[in-house]
Amino acid sequence: GMVPAEAVAVIVLKRLSKAESDGNPVYATVVGSGINYDGKTNGITAPSGRSQSQLIKEVYDRFHIKAEDMEYIVTH
Known part of the structure; x- marks a missing residue:
């Protein structure tokens, strides 16, 4: 469980x-x-998948990031 x-x-x-x-x-x-x-x-334990996907795309585009160049991602 989670506390x-x-x-x-x-x-x-x-x-x-x-x-x-x-x-x-x-x-x-x-x-x-x-x-x-x-x-x-439904809360921080159930984020919107659509919004998270859109955010990742926007960040990659804004900072000219290629996914294949990534080694580590920190998310919450």
């Missing part, structure tokens, strides 16, 4: 050029992001 709860997560981002000049290891880069909310779902 709804609260959580906190923090991630500190640095520009790629700064991380490279500082000699930091680079594990990933953020190429683009997007958010949507269409208000027509």
Whole structure:
């Protein structure tokens, strides 16, 4: 089962050029992001498939992302 709860997560981002000049290891880069909310779902555990698909397409188009170039996607 699922137990709804609260959580906190923090991630500190640095520009790629700064991380490279500082000699930091680079594990990933953020190429683009997007958010949507269409208000027509049964809650966060049942998002609108149509809206999610549209969001992904819009983000890929806006940031000129080719799906075959992706290695990792973070979603909620």
